[in-house]
Amino acid sequence: MSYKIGLVGKPSVGKSSFFNAATMNDVPEGAYPFTTIDPSVGEAYVGVDCAAPEFDEECEPNHGFCDDDTRFVPVQLVDVAGLIPGAHEGKGLGNQFLTDLNEADVLVxxxxxxxxxxxxxxxxxGHDPREDVDFLEDELDQWYLGVLEKGIEKFESMYQGPNPGDEIGVEHVLAEQLSAFRTNKDEIKRVVLSLDLELDPETWDADDRFALAREMRKRTKPMVIAANKMDTPAAKENYEEITSDPEYDHLTIVPTSAHAEKSLKKAAESGVVDYRQGEADFDVVGDVSDEQAAGLEAIREFVAEFDGTGVQQAIETALFEELDAKVVFPGSASGDWSKGPFRDCFVLPGDATAEDFAYHLHSDIGDGFLHGIDCRSRRQVGADTELEHRAVLEVVTTG
Ligand SMILES: Nc1nc2c(ncn2[C@@H]2O[C@H](COP(=O)(O)OP(=O)(O)O)[C@@H](O)[C@H]2O)c(=O)[nH]1
Ligand SMILES: [Mg+2]
Structure with a gap:
């Protein structure tokens, strides 16, 4: 039920390193294409300010953990196998790759x-990272285009009935064909109209079809770029260049060093440093050799310059900014925390309402929904009210 974040990219960019650093699991890494054969799924965390201190409580998380008032909520991270050019034609792991990718809610x-x-x-x-950005976008767009064209073909071969009012709108047929991309007829209709096209594929030329495929891809595959290996001088140069290139303005780019994150987590695990994931600094608390100390100082400079190693930031940006998700804490307006304070914290879609939240808790709670109570203000909240990020809500039911 938890959100899925997919790590994608060509081989040897550091997907497995990023995955391992974020989940602290051991998946083989190395500069060989297809080291990762099956997508590996692991647990990573998104950090949010814990709501418990506002209520003078100490939280007791059922899932994830809390560190110094930052609540780390579990999400699934998927290390999708390396993508090579031509995947949409079945090259490399081709279609398997694309299927795995569709299961992710948001991509890094x-x-x-x-x-x-x-x-x-x-x-x-001296390879230009812009080529990689273009290649992934193009690969996805070609894939969408292929599916879209099948839908158009189907629509065009359909019998349209004798009376003008009987026609089936193209958006219905396309919605069915594109259903794996988690879209619907209303969204398709909106996209078609937003591109100044008519709802009639006979009037679409090749460019129109491609524009439609691309726009659908952009909407249904939100994505963050993790600019990895930023601990190398060449990466910093490329980063400067690309972030000031107006052609790449549409991207959200997070500078990352999977290596730095992994080193810090390892050092923390062995008691050498005190480091909280996502932070831009750490303390050395154990004995270190000169070599280790020098390595840690280099990492300290890096995290100071980029405001962290970027691994945590990339995951959080993907979920909260690109996907626009939010978290909600189930709460008690009367302060009855006898079942344990702030045990849960759920990730929900950005537009989730009080009623959606009730259904998320349990279908019976959704069915019996009377109203919610905002535990901070103690105000009543109606079924259709969109909840704020970090809302603390009690649900009052008929049962
Ligand atoms: N300098 C540097 N090298 C990295 C970083 N992340 C990964 N690498 C190296 O890049 C190579 C490929 O890494 P891997 O995680 O196997 O890439 P994948 O094929 O995309 O899963 C390995 O030699 C890693 O050590 C990083 O943040 N900085
Ligand atoms: Mg790998």
């Missing part, structure tokens, strides 16, 4: 900003 496109891997993931120098 890991890009090797050091330029030390070519488009197929083989070692090189």
């Amino acid at each position: 496109h890991v890009v090797d900003f050091s330029g030390e891997t070519d488009i197929e993931g083989e070692p090189t120098e």
Whole structure:
């Protein structure tokens, strides 16, 4: 039931390293294409300010954990196998890759900003990361276009009935064909109209079809770029260049070093440093060799410059900004925390209402929904009220 964040990109960009750093699991890494054969699924966390202190409570998380008033809520991270050019035609792991990718709610496109891997993931120098960004977008767009064209074909071959009012709208047929992309006829209709097209595929030329495929992809595959290997000098240069290139304004780019995150987590695990994931600093608390100390100081400079290692930031940006999700805490307006204070914290779609939240808790709670109570203001909240990010809500039911 938890949200799925998919790590995508060509081979050898650091997807498995990012995955391991974020989940602290051990998946083989190395500069070989297809090291990761099956998508690996692990648990990562998004951090939010815990609501418990506002209520003078100490939270007791059922899932995830709380560290110094930051609540870490579990999400699933999927390390999708490396994508190579031509996947939409079945190359590499082709269609399997695309199927896995569809299961993700939001994507983190890991890009090797050091330029030390070519488009197929083989070692090189001076490769322009922009090519990788373009290639992934194009690969996805071609895939969408293929599915869209099948839908158009189906529509055009349909018998349209003898009376003008009997026709089936193209949006119905396309919605069915594109259903794996989690869209619907209303969204398709909106997109068609937003592109100044008519709801009649006979009037669409090749460019129109491509524009439609691309727009559908953008809407249904929200994505963050993790500019990885930012601990290398070449990556910093590329980062400067790309973030000031107006052609790439549409991207959300988070500078990351999977290596730095992994080193810090390992050092924290062995008691050498005190580090909370996502933070821009850490304390050395154990004995370290000169070599270790130098390594840690280099990481300290990095996290100071980029406001963290970027791994946590990329995951949180994907979920909260690109996907626009939010968290809601079930609460007690009367302060009855006898079942344990702030045990749960749920991730919900950005537009989730009080009633949606009730259904998320349990279908019986949704069915019996009377009203909600905002535990901060103690005000009553109606079924259709959209909840705020970090809302604390009690649900009052008939039962
Ligand atoms: N400098 C640097 N190298 C990295 C970083 N992340 C991964 N790498 C290296 O890039 C290579 C490919 O990493 P891997 O995680 O297997 O990539 P994948 O094929 O995309 O899963 C390995 O040699 C990693 O050590 C990073 O943040 N900085
Ligand atoms: Mg891998």
